[in-house]
Amino acid sequence: MNALKRIFGGDTRQFGMIIALVALVLFFQLFTGGKVLTPTNMINLFNGNSYILVLAIGMVLVIIAGHIDLSVGSVAAAVGIVVAIAMRDWGIPWYLGIVLGLVLGAVIGAWQGFWVAYVGIPAFIVTLAGMLLFRGANQFVGKSLTVPVPEEFRAMGAGFLPEIGDFARYNAPTVILGFLLIAFVVFSEFRNRRIEARTGATPDPIWVPITRLVLLAGAVLYVTWLFSTGRYGTSFPVSGLILVGLVAIYVFITTKTVLGRHVYAVGGNRHAAELSGVQSKKVNFLVMMNMSILAALAGMMFVARSTSSGPADGVGWELDAIAAVFIGGAAVSGGVGTVIGSIVGGLVMAVLNNGLQLLSVGADMQSIIKGLVLLIAVAIDVYNKSQGRRSLIGMMMNGLRTNQPPTTDKEISKTSEIITPAEPAETSK
Amino acid sequence: MTSHTTQTDPPVILEMRSITKEFPGVKALSEVSLLVKAGEIHAICGENGAGKSTLMKVLSGVYPYGTYDGDIIYQNEVQQFKDIRASEAAGIVIIHQELALIPELSIMENIFLGNEPTKRGVINWGEARLRSTELLARVGLREDPDTPIKEIGVGKQQLVEIAKALNKSVKLLILDEPTAALNESDSQHLLDLMLGLKGKGITSIIISHKLNEIEQIADEITIIRDGKSVETLNIVKDGVDEDRIIKGMVGRSLESRFPEHVPEIGDVLFEVRNWTVGHPQVADRLVCKNSNFTVRRGEIVGFAGLMGAGRTELARSLFGRSYGNFISGQVFKNGKEIHIRNVPQAIKAGLAYVTEDRKSLGLNLLDDIKTTTVSANLKAITKGLVVDKRKEFTVAEGYRKSLRTKAPTVNEGVAKLSGGNQQKVVLAKWMFTDPDLLILDEPTRGIDVGAKYEIYGIIQQLAQQGKGVIVISSELPELLGLSDRIYTIFEGAITGVLDKEHASQESLMRLMTSANRNGTPAAPTAQTA
Structure with missing residues (x-):
């Protein structure tokens, strides 16, 4: 138990969500007779949920900044239909279709960001309006019909990494990708360790990072093996690749860049941020715009996978994305949340969906179970915070690297003991 | 503790006997005793974090019976309050610093x-x-x-x-820092009211940092230090004055409340001409009226004015127009006119503004010390796109050491720091922007005596480095002790400026409240109490 704590940092509870994810996978694996961890099912799981996870990445930024976006499903649908029609009727190639979709997403995002950031209308209202507006736009443009998309376009939703050569029936690009990921994890672990040592934190004994790396590398290897040994022609899906790329980019933005800092600052205390020189309007604008661009991407990925754009695409997506973010440890009041946490939250929901389907649980029970999971996950988080601990996921992400010294509820001690009485100055009361 | 129980004393209404309250890992109160006589005004003094509020929370049932050790004897009965309703039913009412009004x-x-x-x-x-x-x-x-x-x-x-x-x-009224947010006249009204209630037989306990007020209205004072009751003093019998109280609070006498400082004043650094600003909501109301002032290098300039006089409004409108509607005015730095339209420009121009409202305008309470320290100057630690976390740590650690911020590491959340240490972090944040002019709005509000002394030292050091410092404060003794020159503001207009030698509480007060606008220095008055 103690060893577990060392590896996962602090309290095992802080790793609750990852443990819950692993437990869920194992549970379903056991009770479906091994149907979960198969190449085909994992591919389904990724293809069927990657667009929600893409939305969750944008949504966590919106929620950290203290807003919400209810329009993502409608925006995705509106972009989807325009792109589909542009490719079918105007004959533009698939890559220009993607560019068109992203530009359209940016325009829609600028529209919503303008109202939120510069006019000052709460995002809830703006995006509620957007939800109606862009749903209507989808049905107006598409005349409530379903429009198919060309074969090449479908790759981004249902495609795979190509087969190169034949390495004893392993898919080469998938294997290479897996090893690159492991190399990166090892590199960043030791880099962080070096930084930790320089900044005066007491580093963990060497067996801690080693064990952690073995576990992580093992997990990556296993997933790589799963994806690379599927039916010939299938491998790691393109949608998964897009997702991994986005996660890398957005983890970088949120943790390493000034813009990321500013998003947290605006969400944590907007006034203080403004008085520190943060242009909060700009930040809010960018965050809302970014969300719509990602919604456009998600919409296109969905259209690509389902081979056509229809009038009911994206209904209810906003709720799935928001649920993922909150399961992932974000705070409703803003200022708190992580990209990785939201992805884990989204995966918990995805595995739950997938496992329950494999167990042939009806849609009614699925909905009830998902509702309870959302409530309980956030309840545990709230409880932990009220007990003076850090948030589940907040701890999970920070606790991984920093060794927080024990702190208490009481204010850090007083300053009186370091007074050095001076000579009487010229003024006294 | 030294208590005074003679036969002629009025009956005791409340006795708290060796109260000990522990939080996980911390003993907030250790064997604290408090004896309050019926019909008196009893003051509780101590630095921030000494345990005053915790003691009052024990008394009022916020921390219910069973979560602390010791006895509460109220009206001759041992009480076991299980919540705040129970204590209110017994006639104990607490008014918190943050008012509980809708x-x-x-x-x-x-x-x-x-x-x-x-x-x-x-x-x-x-x-x-x-x-x-x-x-x-x-x-x-x-x-x-x-x-x-x-x-x-x-x-x-x-x-x-x-x-x-x-x-x-x-029957027993507890006031936690009742005058902290009030101006002089409102404070006085409140203190008079407390004396009136005392006349009607209501016992009061007052927690306050304003020692002059305590001296004015309290009958007895219990001093708490580091979670222990140090002593109980009778104002009249023990001949208590402010210095005596401070001595009890910090455990030794403070010979001076201000560090020694010899100003080295240079050329005019910063000049404001005809600064006029409108109210952000009310169309034709002016919050700053045609203000003119200068700040020299190495000079500490005080701004005195009653609350609402327009001190903060002036400061914030100068700091990148972050308040009000700019109407007219010019700003000169080193003799050259500069144009500042937003906060980033203000920071670039070498201005820094430390707000009076630390918690809601100065800090992101979710952040830790290091993030806060660099938050106004992220550029300085950014390479390309990436924030250099090692540099961030080094910078924050440097300030933590040089300002003697009390925190185990710079990874500590700012929400957990005491007011004084939070203020040091805010000061560090602005020092890191390397400003030429610092505007400090109520820099010692809500800060205990010991930390105040240190903050004064930091302010003087900044002046020593040739920076201009503006200090806005409601506490006149603070302004008198710190400033080289003091401007007075009344209803948005600057009504006068006094040199250190010519300023006194009386002369300042006159300029702060009346229409005496000629700005001629009043006759020098003695400043010793």
Whole structure:
């Protein structure tokens, strides 16, 4: 138990969500007779949920900044239909279709960001309006019909990494990708360790990072093996690749860049941020715009996978994305949340969906179970915070690297003991 | 503790006997004793974090019976309050520093909140109105009971809180920092009211940092230091004055409340001409009227004015127009006119503004020390796109050491720091922007005596480095002790400027309150108490 704590940092509870994810996978694996961890099912799981996870990445930024976006499903649908029609009727190639979709997403995002950031209308209202507006736009443009998309376009939703050569029936690009990921994890672990040592934190004994790396590398290897040994022609899906790329980019933005800092600052205390020189309007604008661009991407990925754009695409997506973010440890009041946490939250929901389907649980029970999971996950988080601990996921992400010294509820001690009485100055009361 | 129990003393209404309260890992109170006599005003003094508020929370049942050790004997009975309702039923009412009023509700609704006069479950508003009129008269508040709370000032809100307490037939009234947010005249009114209540037989416990007020109204003082009761003093019998109280609070005498400092004043660094700013909401109201002032290198310039006089408004409108509607005015730095339209430009121009409202305008309470320290100058630690976390740590650690911020590491959350240490972090944040002019708005508000001394030292050091410093403060002794020159503001206009040698509390007060605008220095007055 103690060893577990060392590896996962602090309290095992802080790793609750990852443990819950692993437990869920194992549970379903056991009770479906091994149907979960198969190449085909994992591919389904990724293809069927990657667009929600893409939305969750944008949504966590919106929620950290203290807003919400209810329009993502409608925006995705509106972009989807325009792109589909542009490719079918105007004959533009698939890559220009993607560019068109992203530009359209940016325009829609600028529209919503303008109202939120510069006019000052709460995002809830703006995006509620957007939800109606862009749903209507989808049905107006598409005349409530379903429009198919060309074969090449479908790759981004249902495609795979190509087969190169034949390495004893392993898919080469998938294997290479897996090893690159492991190399990166090892590199960043030791880099962080070096930084930790320089900044005066007491580093963990060497067996801690080693064990952690073995576990992580093992997990990556296993997933790589799963994806690379599927039916010939299938491998790691393109949608998964897009997702991994986005996660890398957005983890970088949120943790390493000034813009990321500013998003947290605006969400944590907007006034203080403004008085520190943060242009909060700009930040809010960018965050809302970014969300719509990602919604456009998600919409296109969905259209690509389902081979056509229809009038009911994206209904209810906003709720799935928001649920993922909150399961992932974000705070409703803003200022708190992580990209990785939201992805884990989204995966918990995805595995739950997938496992329950494999167990042939009806849609009614699925909905009830998902509702309870959302409530309980956030309840545990709230409880932990009220007990003076850090948030589940907040701890999970920070606790991984920093060794927080024990702190208490009481204010850090007083300053009186370091007074050095001076000579009487010229003024006294 | 040294208590005074002679035969002639009035009966004891409250005795707290060796109260010990522990939080996980910390002993907040250790064997604290408190003896309050009926009908007196009893002050509790101590630095921030000494345990005053914890003690009052034990007394009022916020920390219920069983979560602490020791006995509470109130009106000759051992009490076991299980919540705040139980203590209120016994006549103990606590008024917290953060007022517990609902801004959208009326004065009357607030007075009766949680205690509504009902007839068969229906609120009897007729009776409520009669009683609230009577209660408002008792606290000397002339306002319509239907006025929403948000439309009256903090001073009046404080009176509503007291009316609310009176409605609960209070016997023991506890006030936690009641005058912290009030201006001089409102404070005085409140203190007079407390003396009036004392005349009516209500016992009060007051927690305050304003020692002059305590000296003025309290009968006895209990001093708490580091979670222990140090001593109880009788104002009259022990001949207590402010210095005596400070000595008890910090455990030794502070020979001076200000570090020694020889100013080295250079050329004019910063000049403001004809600065006029409109109110952000009310169209034709001016918050700054044609203000002119200068700050020299190495100079500490004080700004005195009553709350609402326009000090903060002036400072914030200069700091990148972060308040109000700019109408006219020029700003010169080193003799050259500069144009500042937003906060980033202000920071670039070498301005720094430390707000009076640390918690809601100065800090992101979710952040830790290191993030806060670099937050106004992220550029300095950014390479390309990436924030250099190692540099961030080094910078923050440097300031933590040089300003002697009390925290185990710079990874500590700022929410966990005491007021004084939070203020040091805010100062570090602005020092890291390497400003030429620092505007410090109430830099020692809510900070204990020891930390104040250190903050003064930091301010003087900044001046020593050739920076200009503007200090805005409601505490005149602080301004007099710190500033080289003091401007006075009244209703948005600068009404005068006094040199250190010519300034006194009386001369400043006259300029701060009257229309005496010629700015000629008043006759020098002795400044010793």
